[in-house]
Amino acid sequence: MPHPIPGGPAMTRRTALALGGVGLLTATLAACARGTDTRPSAPGTVTLNSDNPTWGPGYDAASAVLEARIGYRITSRSIASVANYNQIIRMTAQTNSTTDLIKWTNGYRLQDIARADILTDLNEVWDDAIGRGWVDPAQRESFSYEGKAYGVPLYKSYYAVFYSKRAFAENGIEVPTTFDGLMGVAQTLKDAGITPFLAPGATTWESEIWFMQLLASIDPDYYAAVTTDKASYVDDPAREAMDVWSGMYADGFFSAPDVTSNDLPGLVSEGRFGMMLYGTWFANTLLAAGLTDDDIGFFRVPPRASSTAPAVLVESGSLSVPVKAHRRGAAVDVARNWLATDVQEAWVGFLGDTSPNPAALPKSDLVKDLAADIAASKPTELIRYWEASPTPLVEGNVQDLGSFMVTPTKAHGESTLRSMEARARTEWKIWDAA
Amino acid sequence: MTLTQPPVPQEAVAPADDPTRASVVAPHRPGRAPLAGAAFLAPAVALVVLLLVVPFAFTIYRSFFDDNGFTRSWVGLDNYTAMFTDPAFGQSVLNTFFWVVGTLVLPVGLGLAIAVGTWKLKLGALARFAVILPYAISGSATAVVWTFMLSTDGGLDTLLRLLGLDPLISQWLLQWPLNTVMMIVATTWQATGACVILFLVGLQSIPPSTLEAAQLDGASGWRLFWAVTFPQLRPMTIVVVGISIVGSLKVFDQVLLLTNGGPGTASETLALTMYRETFTLSRYGSGAAVAVFLTVVVVAASYAYLRRQLRPAQS
Numbered sequence: 001m002p003h004p005i006p007g008g009p010a011m012t013r014r015t016a017l018a019l020g021g022v023g024l025l026t027a028t029l030a031a032c033a034r035g036t037d038t039r040p041s042a043p044g045t046v047t048l049n050s051d052n053p054t055w056g057p058g059y060d061a062a063s064a065v066l067e068a069r070i071g072y073r074i075t076s077r078s079i080a081s082v083a084n085y086n087q088i089i090r091m092t093a094q095t096n097s098t099t100d101l102i103k104w105t106n107g108y109r110l111q112d113i114a115r116a117d118i119l120t121d122l123n124e125v126w127d128d129a130i131g132r133g134w135v136d137p138a139q140r141e142s143f144s145y146e147g148k149a150y151g152v153p154l155y156k157s158y159y160a161v162f163y164s165k166r167a168f169a170e171n172g173i174e175v176p177t178t179f180d181g182l183m184g185v186a187q188t189l190k191d192a193g194i195t196p197f198l199a200p201g202a203t204t205w206e207s208e209i210w211f212m213q214l215l216a217s218i219d220p221d222y223y224a225a226v227t228t229d230k231a232s233y234v235d236d237p238a239r240e241a242m243d244v245w246s247g248m249y250a251d252g253f254f255s256a257p258d259v260t261s262n263d264l265p266g267l268v269s270e271g272r273f274g275m276m277l278y279g280t281w282f283a284n285t286l287l288a289a290g291l292t293d294d295d296i297g298f299f300r301v302p303p304r305a306s307s308t309a310p311a312v313l314v315e316s317g318s319l320s321v322p323v324k325a326h327r328r329g330a331a332v333d334v335a336r337n338w339l340a341t342d343v344q345e346a347w348v349g350f351l352g353d354t355s356p357n358p359a360a361l362p363k364s365d366l367v368k369d370l371a372a373d374i375a376a377s378k379p380t381e382l383i384r385y386w387e388a389s390p391t392p393l394v395e396g397n398v399q400d401l402g403s404f405m406v407t408p409t410k411a412h413g414e415s416t417l418r419s420m421e422a423r424a425r426t427e428w429k430i431w432d433a434a
Numbered sequence: 435m436t437l438t439q440p441p442v443p444q445e446a447v448a449p450a451d452d453p454t455r456a457s458v459v460a461p462h463r464p465g466r467a468p469l470a471g472a473a474f475l476a477p478a479v480a481l482v483v484l485l486l487v488v489p490f491a492f493t494i495y496r497s498f499f500d501d502n503g504f505t506r507s508w509v510g511l512d513n514y515t516a517m518f519t520d521p522a523f524g525q526s527v528l529n530t531f532f533w534v535v536g537t538l539v540l541p542v543g544l545g546l547a548i549a550v551g552t553w554k555l556k557l558g559a560l561a562r563f564a565v566i567l568p569y570a571i572s573g574s575a576t577a578v579v580w581t582f583m584l585s586t587d588g589g590l591d592t593l594l595r596l597l598g599l600d601p602l603i604s605q606w607l608l609q610w611p612l613n614t615v616m617m618i619v620a621t622t623w624q625a626t627g628a629c630v631i632l633f634l635v636g637l638q639s640i641p642p643s644t645l646e647a648a649q650l651d652g653a654s655g656w657r658l659f660w661a662v663t664f665p666q667l668r669p670m671t672i673v674v675v676g677i678s679i680v681g682s683l684k685v686f687d688q689v690l691l692l693t694n695g696g697p698g699t700a701s702e703t704l705a706l707t708m709y710r711e712t713f714t715l716s717r718y719g720s721g722a723a724v725a726v727f728l729t730v731v732v733v734a735a736s737y738a739y740l741r742r743q744l745r746p747a748q749s
Binding site for chain 1: 607609694
């Protein structure tokens, strides 16, 4: 029987193996080569690495203004996984494979990499921005380490209560101006069959939200002290916060802790959403999901006692320049102009969030009203818990708080605080020794 | 290779004095054979050394340092001391042990039962298809499906409510050890199909004459299974159990996606502890210490198991 497939000389196993081996070697060598993303960028551009892949159009909008001001545009790239992004920045920022600008967090997470001498001192940029009134000078400290600033605010968000205007209207509820009033609102919503607060966090960073807010509402000075190792986690204000939190759970004010913030638009359309304490940056997601200013409003959590000064928690990202950036001078120029009012207007026009520059307001009334309220009442601005202490301390404590949210008894609140305090003792010792 | 390569039956190997083989064997040249052998082995050895041995040696080296990615200082055995005295690490070891036992009992046990039970049934192929289908779904997609099923007010709670079984509603992924048990169940749903396929291959390699002889001798049902079928499946069982032990010791993706090791560190496994120390806390020395411990456990378990199972039968 003839061979069904006539052809030329058959390939031997050795030839196939040799070809495969050469192919593998070539692929390996190609993988080791430097990618185009880590070479100097095209003239007139600076590269920016970020962990938020959806912000590309925002950088483009800001770039259009930056180009007119200084002749440089931002070419952004992103790594969606936060854990991967952190590792890549830690590795590449030490080498000349780094991008010209990096997105990072402020506070202790910025200090952690700043003390490795891989970031450019931006003190002059801050002096300039403060002189022009482009930024609140109070923010400078959270971007500094040992007197030098290592980043400028990339964005600025506040923690406030998102509420359903429909649910409030249908139940005759006014926006509360006191803490007791807020508890009354929660009770009214609960009586109407609506879970008052959507509160995710069982196994996520979000477990910090109510903890930091309650501390800020009870004693802002204590919050600032406990996050900087000047007070203990088992002091009275922390105990009071855990008792209040536990009591709110006992009153049925919170959702199950394994919900996600992405449930919010669906709950609004079903008429089952009441309130959620969250970062104002989330407003953009809600607007993208089709909600409008008519559906959602914002208010700040009032102080627990009328004698306590109002405080608000602030989240910020850092725009930093690695020392080994290819276009370091241009990157510093971009940082210098990033806070300019026209650049920020373009930027927050995309973000739909508040700006580090108080003069730049987003188009959405949702955040604009909150920004106006903050500008008028001037509450103490506190750095968000995530960035307020050394990373291992925060990560461990956030896990403890998530565990508390699953079993929110008073006794568990006590043991949670003891665990947080024990971790604080260990981690501060490590931080101070480094 | 020992894990995926079942022992070759003796009859499949041609005897040394086979005349048809003798004619194609090249004449023996002293000194050339070892050299040629080394040349053939070199690429494989080089790859193993480069991709496994060197990284592992570097991981061991790194585990003796306090290393934050920027600076590195020698701390001797401090990372190991801290690891063994951390209660979260004890919890992680316990959870990993649960995973080993759970995946041996459920996917392997069920896989064997389904393969043997449906082997000669008329509609057996249909039943097997239903079990094998989830195996085609990726681990991440499985985790998404099960997150929907097991979260509060999720699919399982809704089903229980429909059936009037409200008292059974639980915080499936939030309470330990229930969350670990449910994650093992989710993994069972996905992994049983692979075990069924492997056991079916094993069943098909059993000579029909053996089974017929046993049936002529009056063996049937359980007796036939325990005395004839199961012993004949031994080579395949060794492979399936071996893969299951190693897979469960390094379980990671399902736990990361379903509970992220939480609440707290309640459902963390060793692989997750290693990930947290290395990539979340940037403590590369501590992460390396966990990696070394995990590697030692995996290698020791595999060696102990395979050494026992693959020992030549005593004549």
